[in-house]
Amino acid sequence: MIQPTVYQKKLEGKSNAHLITFSDGKDYVVKYFQPGFEKTLSNEWVAYCFARYLGLPIPYAQLVEIPQDFSSQVPELAQMRHTNFQFASLYVPNCVDGHQVSNVSKIINHQSLASIILFDYWLCNRDRTRKNILLHEESPDSYQLWVIDHAEVFGSYNWLHPDLDMLPIGILKSATHKLMALFIEDEKHFIEQLELIQTMPILLIEEIVALIPDDWGVSMAEKKGMVTTLLSRRKNILPKVVQKFIQNVYRPLHQNQG
Numbered sequence: 001m002i003q004p005t006v007y008q009k010k011l012e013g014k015s016n017a018h019l020i021t022f023s024d025g026k027d028y029v030v031k032y033f034q035p036g037f038e039k040t041l042s043n044e045w046v047a048y049c050f051a052r053y054l055g056l057p058i059p060y061a062q063l064v065e066i067p068q069d070f071s072s073q074v075p076e077l078a079q080m081r082h083t084n085f086q087f088a089s090l091y092v093p094n095c096v097d098g099h100q101v102s103n104v105s106k107i108i109n110h111q112s113l114a115s116i117i118l119f120d121y122w123l124c125n126r127d128r129t130r131k132n133i134l135l136h137e138e139s140p141d142s143y144q145l146w147v148i149d150h151a152e153v154f155g156s157y158n159w160l161h162p163d164l165d166m167l168p169i170g171i172l173k174s175a176t177h178k179l180m181a182l183f184i185e186d187e188k189h190f191i192e193q194l195e196l197i198q199t200m201p202i203l204l205i206e207e208i209v210a211l212i213p214d215d216w217g218v219s220m221a222e223k224k225g226m227v228t229t230l231l232s233r234r235k236n237i238l239p240k241v242v243q244k245f246i247q248n249v250y251r252p253l254h255q256n257q258g
Helices: 040-054 110-122 161-166 175-181 188-198 202-210 220-257
Strands: 004-010 017-022 027-031 061-064 086-090 133-139 142-147
Touching: 027 040, 040 061, 040 086, 040 110, 040 188, 040 202, 110 142, 110 175, 110 188, 110 220, 161 220, 175 220, 188 220, 202 220
Parallel strands: none
Antiparallel strands: 004 017, 017 027, 027 086, 061 086, 133 142
């Protein structure tokens, strides 16, 4: 397992993220457990694993151990509650977020965009803002898109078990989803991605949730609730929402383009 070597800085935002260089010579965005944001780490872990399975453009991530003697030397880290593992996501350099770009004429990895939208609806990610995509300019106004920051899947960074039964089932208000939808060439991509989500093995879903570290404070009942919610949403909610999105968002955007 990689080890932290140099603390760089605290990053902007509410999710308690820090930029740290590790023994592999790479920089990672590391999130610590934080009171009031109790489900952030478990949300990030589960979302990352599912995103990798679905082939989403998400930075490589892993669970890391930050020794207490390292944290104690950094005032920003010394005050953190110590857990055995932290969530570390590879830092992608030379990117801007969606708010920093005024004109996007092309998204190079457009084949991934339908999958991102369905992923957000499946996991109920209400925080797909322009700050939570990264754009790397490959040529003038042409970008590679990455998705980041999944602290608020399951509706919140501090959800409780009963909240899982009350997740929204309608169209999410997301200017970022509209931006991505503009570059999806055929609505059949939504149906293909729906099938991929629906055929993800149940045992794999259960295993990913089961691997949430014990000291992140997610109870066995909550883990079971996560799995139940994921299975229910992909079977009962996602097919209906996909059709609503195609009819109410995707088609009007492309008709206007035409």
